[in-house]
Structure formats: structure tokens, C-alpha cells
Amino acid sequence: MATVLETHGLTKSFGGVLAVDDVSVAIAPGEIVGIVGANGAGKTTFVNLVTGYLKPDRGRIIYLGRDITAHPPREVTGLGVARSFQIPQIYASLTVLENVLIALAAREGQSLRAWAPLSTRVREAEGLILLEPFGLTEHAARPVSELPQGGLKLLDIALASALMPRLLLLDEPTSGVSSAEKFGVMDTLVSILQARGVTVIFVEHDMDVVTNYAGRVLAFSEGKILADGAPGVVLADPAVRKAVLGWA
Amino acid sequence: MGVNALEVKDLSVKLAAFVILRGVSFAVPHGSTVGLVGRNGAGKTTTLKSIVGLAPVLGGEIRLDGRDLTAVAPHHRAGLGLGYLPEDRRLIASLTVEENLRLPLWARGERGDGARLKLAYDLMPELAPLVRRRAGALSGGQQKMVALARAVVTGTKLLLLDEPFEGVSPALSRRLAEVIRSLQGVAVLVTESDANRMRLLTEQIYTIERGEIIQR
Ligand SMILES: Nc1ncnc2c1ncn2[C@@H]1O[C@H](COP(=O)(O)OP(=O)(O)OP(=O)(O)O)[C@@H](O)[C@H]1O
Ligand SMILES: [Mg+2]
Numbered sequence: 001m002a003t004v005l006e007t008h009g010l011t012k013s014f015g016g017v018l019a020v021d022d023v024s025v026a027i028a029p030g031e032i033v034g035i036v037g038a039n040g041a042g043k044t045t046f047v048n049l050v051t052g053y054l055k056p057d058r059g060r061i062i063y064l065g066r067d068i069t070a071h072p073p074r075e076v077t078g079l080g081v082a083r084s085f086q087i088p089q090i091y092a093s094l095t096v097l098e099n100v101l102i103a104l105a106a107r108e109g110q111s112l113r114a115w116a117p118l119s120t121r122v123r124e125a126e127g128l129i130l131l132e133p134f135g136l137t138e139h140a141a142r143p144v145s146e147l148p149q150g151g152l153k154l155l156d157i158a159l160a161s162a163l164m165p166r167l168l169l170l171d172e173p174t175s176g177v178s179s180a181e182k183f184g185v186m187d188t189l190v191s192i193l194q195a196r197g198v199t200v201i202f203v204e205h206d207m208d209v210v211t212n213y214a215g216r217v218l219a220f221s222e223g224k225i226l227a228d229g230a231p232g233v234v235l236a237d238p239a240v241r242k243a244v245l246g247w248a
Numbered sequence: 249m250g251v252n253a254l255e256v257k258d259l260s261v262k263l264a265a266f267v268i269l270r271g272v273s274f275a276v277p278h279g280s281t282v283g284l285v286g287r288n289g290a291g292k293t294t295t296l297k298s299i300v301g302l303a304p305v306l307g308g309e310i311r312l313d314g315r316d317l318t319a320v321a322p323h324h325r326a327g328l329g330l331g332y333l334p335e336d337r338r339l340i341a342s343l344t345v346e347e348n349l350r351l352p353l354w355a356r357g358e359r360g361d362g363a364r365l366k367l368a369y370d371l372m373p374e375l376a377p378l379v380r381r382r383a384g385a386l387s388g389g390q391q392k393m394v395a396l397a398r399a400v401v402t403g404t405k406l407l408l409l410d411e412p413f414e415g416v417s418p419a420l421s422r423r424l425a426e427v428i429r430s431l432q433g434v435a436v437l438v439t440e441s442d443a444n445r446m447r448l449l450t451e452q453i454y455t456i457e458r459g460e461i462i463q464r
Binding site for chain 2: 014036037038039040041044146147148149150151172175176177178179180181205207243244245246247
């Protein structure tokens with residue numbers, strides 16, 4: 001079976017801390033995979049390795065059959081792997097819509113120095129449509145610096161999905177998003193991504209969100225995958241309950 | 249000294265053209281924990297920032313043990329026994345965990361060997377393996393724990409905790425809730441977007457919506 005992503009023996013340590021320890025996993029096209037784990041278990045490090053933000057000490061990363069180990073982030077993004085947080089950067093002094101226009105321009109390969117205007121009618125309309133499911137349309141004209149923390153989070157996800165990736169990695173997409181809003185946001189996000197056939201890996205601490213939206217769960221503990229399978233099975237595993245939930 | 253550690257009356261804050269808080273009033277009795285629940289952008293963070301002096305207060309009163317804080321310069325407020333856990337943690341990335349925890353004591357001219365530091369370490373033994381590590385190299389949840397410890401170090405009277413469980417695993421959330429509940433003689437004001445999670449800590453909850461308290 002063809003996979004979107006494979007890691008083989010992926011390992012990364014920082015000084016004496018073994019953050020990711022010999023992780024091998026294969027992810028099929030269209031899968032929606034949740035990553036859970038205690039704080040410091042290595043989830044973000046795993047995301048950073050896959051997206052090229054960190055170089056592994058050992059191991060390989062295969063994306064669509066191609067070895068992308070230690071490729072720089074820009075190249076990884078160019079191949080269709082996006083992540084929430086850093087890509088593209090949120091420009092705090094610009095408005096919400098301006099940030100989206102930059103992302104759309106970047107997706108079309110337009111350099112920011114080019115003379116072509118960033119803002120065309122069509123692109124503005126597309127930008128507003130993109131913001132809509134995240135409830136950000138009404139904030140389109142506001143400078144990003146005025147958004148609450150949760151709004152920033154949503155904008156980050158909107159920007160990452162604007163890149164039309166094949167594989168999208170979201171590091172805690174709903175943390176900072178209020179509980180009244182998180183399910184609505186995940187509903188729209190997941191249905192948009194599923195319709196486009198995007199493979200999604202999301203790190204999450206809210207077990208209700210994991211249960212509702214992940215088709216498969218990886219439980220990380222001390223840099224290793226402790227359990228891998230359907231949410232109901234993994235989250236019922238006594239070892240996982242102890243490590244992640246704090247009770248047996 | 250009255251029954252309330254903190255009293256907020258008719259607080260109004262405006263940022264640029266936007267009214268963020270309008271006439272917010274509530275109180276935190278001595279030794280008790282009060283929650284402020286609301287959605288993103290409802291005004292929770294701005295309320296806490298007004299108390300520590302990081303938001304421009306347009307009108308109203310903020311009293312700590314009866315003393316009007318709006319008349320106290322922001323950098324002098326921590327010395328009055330406020331401990332603040334900002335939503336985005338705000339640790340100094342290049343310093344170690346231990347240095348981050350001692351910094352507020354040094355800033356007040358105290359030797360960094362205070363009893364509060366020991367209290368924080370006693371309450372959170374999870375900090376022990378992290379003390380010599382750079383704060384910037386910690387995971388998101390580890391940073392949250394350190395930021396809570398820092399709030400405990402300065403917060404002898406009042407702790408202001410902005411979404412302490414965000415980005416924290418269920419296991420650590422339960423532990424942090426235990427730590428917060430076990431603090432003696434300190435008033436606590438916590439924000440949270442999830443009313444159910446807030447009930448881990450307290451039943452005294454105010455709901456804030458669009459800059460106004462709509463229910464208690
Ligand atoms: N740049 C770094 N330098 C040193 N240690 C690091 C660095 N980044 C991460 N670590 C350590 O590696 C371990 C794994 O961190 P990581 O950020 O991957 O955890 P996580 O599972 O994402 O945790 P959280 O849920 O709290 O975000 C932690 O012990 C962390 O302190
Ligand atoms: Mg993380």
C-alpha cells in the first residue's frame with residue numbers, strides 16, 4: 001500500500017534528553033491521525049522533524065515515496081507538507097485578510113517583491129471564503145495584533161490550509177480556542193480537509209476532540225509510540241491512561 | 249481589612265477604537281478561588297492584565313486588600329503579592345528554569361532563597377528535573393508548569409492565572425489543579441474557556457461575554 005508518510009527509526013535527542021526515540025510509523029493517504037501524550041513526550045519534536053525544522057540524529061523520513069530526511073522546511077513545504085504555527089509567518093502589524101492574501105500569493109509562487117498586486121478582487125474573495133469557517137471573516141480588517149490568542153491559533157490553521165497541502169500537521173490546533181468554539185472549528189476544518197483528501201496529523205490534549213475527529217491515535221510516551229490504533233482502543237489502554245490521563 | 253482580597257468595580261478598558269471591558273465588577277474573597285469563564289475575546293485576559301497593570305484602564309476601581317491598585321505603578325504591583333500566569337507563559341527563553349523562578353525575587357531586591365521558592369518546589373516535584381534547563385528548550389506544557397511556579401513565588405496574596413490548563417495534558421491538569429487547590433491563604437482568580445474544567449477548581453464562577461459580566 002502506498003503511504004503518505006513513513007518514518008523509520010526516527011531519533012532526536014537534546015543533550016541528555018531523548019525527545020524522540022526510534023519512532024517508526026506509516027500513515028496512509030487521507031488518514032486523520034491524532035497524537036496524544038504527556039507534556040514533554042516528544043510530540044512537537046516529532047512534528048518539527050517531519051516538517052524539517054529539526055534534523056534527526058538518526059532515522060529516515062519518507063514522504064510520498066521520497067526521502068525528505070533533513071530537507072529544509074521551505075523544501076518540505078514546497079512538496080505539499082504544511083503545518084500550523086510557523087508557515088507562513090503571521091505578520092502582527094498587518095490585518096487578518098492581508099495575512100491570508102500573502103499566503104495565497106505564496107501558494108501561487110508569487111514573490112512578495114514582485115510588482116503584481118497582492119490584493120486582487122478574486123483573491124480577496126477567496127481570502128474571505130477561507131476565513132469564513134474559522135469565524136474570522138468579521139475580523140478580516142483588524143490588525144492581527146488585536147486578535148485574542150485563540151483567534152491567532154485559528155488564523156494559523158487557516159493559513160496552513162490555504163497552502164493546499166497533501167499532508168497537514170497541526171500542533172495543538174484547539175488549545176487556546178474556547179470550548180464553545182472548538183468543536184465547530186474542528187467540524188469545518190476536518191470536513192474541508194477530508195473533502196480535499198488531505199492527510200492530517202494533529203497533536204491534541206483534549207481527548208473528546210481526539211475521539212471525535214481522529215480515525216487513528218498515536219500515544220507518545222517518553223519519545224516512543226506507546227500505542228497505535230483506533231481511538232477507542234488506544235484511549236482505553238491502561239498504560240496510555242496512566243501516562244496521558246494520569247489515572248488507570 | 250474586608251472580606252475580599254480583590255475587588256473590581258465598574259472596570260472599563262478601551263484598546264484603540266474597541267471597548268474591551270465595560271463596567272466589569274466582581275470580588276475574590278480572601279483565601280478563595282474565583283473563576284472567570286468566557287469565549288475567546290470575551291475580555292478574560294484583559295481583566296487580568298488590568299489588575300497587573302498591563303492594560304490601559306479607562307475607569308473603575310481595582311482594590312487589593314482595600315488598596316486602589318490603579319494608583320500603583322505596574323512594576324510595583326508584583327511587590328504587593330500578585331502572582332501572574334500569562335496565557336502565553338512569557339518565560340525568559342535564554343535563562344534556566346531556576347533563574348526564571350528567582351528573577352522576580354531578585355527584581356525585588358530579595359535574596360533568591362525565599363521560602364516561596366521552596367514552597368513552589370515542594371508543591372511541584374515535577375520541576376526538579378527541569379531546574380537547570382533553559383526555559384526556551386522546554387515543551388509547551390513544561391513551560392506552563394514553570395510559569396505557574398513563578399506565579400506562586402510572587403503571589404503571596406493573589407494569584408492571577410490565565411487559562412492554566414491550556415496546552416496541558418489531562419494528567420498534568422489534574423496535578424496543577426491539586427497544586428492550586430492546596431495553596432493556603434492565597435486568593436486565586438482563574439480564567440478558563442470551559443466551565444466544566446473550571447469546576448475542577450471552583451464553583452464560584454462569573455461568566456463574561458463581550459466585555460461584560462453576564463452571570464454569576
Ligand atoms: N530545543 C530543545 N532543546 C532542549 N530540549 C528540548 C528542546 N525541544 C524539546 N526539548 C525537550 O524534549 C522533550 C520533548 O519535547 P516536546 O516539545 O517534543 O514535547 P511535547 O510532547 O510536544 O510536549 P507538550 O505537550 O508539553 O507540548 C522535552 O523534555 C523537552 O523539554
Ligand atoms: Mg508540544
